[in-house]
Amino acid sequence: MPLLLLFTNCNGQAKQDNQTINSQDGPRVGGNCETCELIYVGMPKTINAIDTTSGWQLPGPKLIVTGTVYKPDKKTPAPDVILYYWQTDDKGIYAIKAGLDPKAERHGYIRGWVKTDQQGKYTIYTNRPASYPNSNAPAHIHMLVKEPGIKNEYYIDDIMFADDPLLPKGTRDPSDTKGGNGVVKVTTKNGVQNATRDIILGLNIENYPKQK
Numbered sequence: 001m002p003l004l005l006l007f008t009n010c011n012g013q014a015k016q017d018n019q020t021i022n023s024q025d026g027p028r029v030g031g032n033c034e035t036c037e038l039i040y041v042g043m044p045k046t047i048n049a050i051d052t053t054s055g056w057q058l059p060g061p062k063l064i065v066t067g068t069v070y071k072p073d074k075k076t077p078a079p080d081v082i083l084y085y086w087q088t089d090d091k092g093i094y095a096i097k098a099g100l101d102p103k104a105e106r107h108g109y110i111r112g113w114v115k116t117d118q119q120g121k122y123t124i125y126t127n128r129p130a131s132y133p134n135s136n137a138p139a140h141i142h143m144l145v146k147e148p149g150i151k152n153e154y155y156i157d158d159i160m161f162a163d164d165p166l167l168p169k170g171t172r173d174p175s176d177t178k179g180g181n182g183v184v185k186v187t188t189k190n191g192v193q194n195a196t197r198d199i200i201l202g203l204n205i206e207n208y209p210k211q212k
Contacts, residue, residue, distance in 0.1 A: 030154025031206040039084040039113075039144050039153050041104045047082060047115035054097075055110040055127035060090040065124040065141070065159060065184070067197040069116045072211050074200050077120025081201070082146040084153070085124065086111035088139070092130035107142075128193055131166055138166040145179065147201055154205055157182030159197050178204050 056062060069078045086107035089095045094108030104111065110129075114122040131139045140158035156179030160167055163186055174181070180203055184195035202208040 027207040029150050029152055029205060029207045029209070033144075033153065033155060035106055036144060036153050036155070038086075038104055038107055039082075039146060041101050043084075043113060047113045049114055049117040049121060050123045050125070051112040051114045052125040053087075053110050053112050053127070055087070055089065055129075056125045058090050058127045060130075061128040061193050062191070063126050063128040063186075063193045063195065065126070065195050065197055067122055067199060069120045069122065069199045069201065072200065072202045072208075074203075077116075077118075078147065078201055079116050079118045079120060080148055081116045081120070081199075082153075083114050083116070083122060083199075084111070084144040084146070085113075085141050085159075087126065087129040087141040088132065090127055090130050092132045092135070092139075128161070131164075136166055138164045138168075140182075143179075143182075143197075143199075145199070145201065150209070156180070156199060156205075159184055159195070161186055161195070175204065 069081045069083070070076060071078045086094070087110050088108065089110055094106065095110070096105050097109050100109045110126065112124065112126075114124060116122050126141075129139045129141060131137055138160045140160045142158055143156050144153045145156055146153040157177055160183050162183050167183065180198055180200045182197060184197050186193050186195050188194070202211075
């Protein structure tokens, strides 16, 4: 899999048809997408602009990720975009627990969905994930995008953390970032870490429809 990496809000509430779409005309947007079908496993009928994972209650740093999703012009906010995310726990494991659909075990129980509000904004309350055990891989949060008008979901860069000592050094080529740079700066306020991950739809996404 590539490294792409009780709070609710009436803003961004909308009904979502969670029917899996496995085919479309032309090449698949985003190319091959391993485990992408899991976006639909357990997807709630109503998705909010704010979501809280079970990770919020785990030991270790609490993390709030906020962001704005923009249309391909990089300036117009994009409403009603679904973001599906999943991550490791504080031990670096995609942990499972009672009640988790067996189909979703590869992603663990710290997973969720947000749907951007009319200003394109979203917020995720979670824990800061740990790196895989005995690994040099940076800690990360995986993200999938399902946007109106695109028949399939696609990966964007993982959320990774600029202060992570495992993060490769050097400046990444902007032309290689999917959906914009996923490396976020972290600030701490009242003991809670905060990060902003903005997203540009279609940026460097394979087979993305050309804009008029």
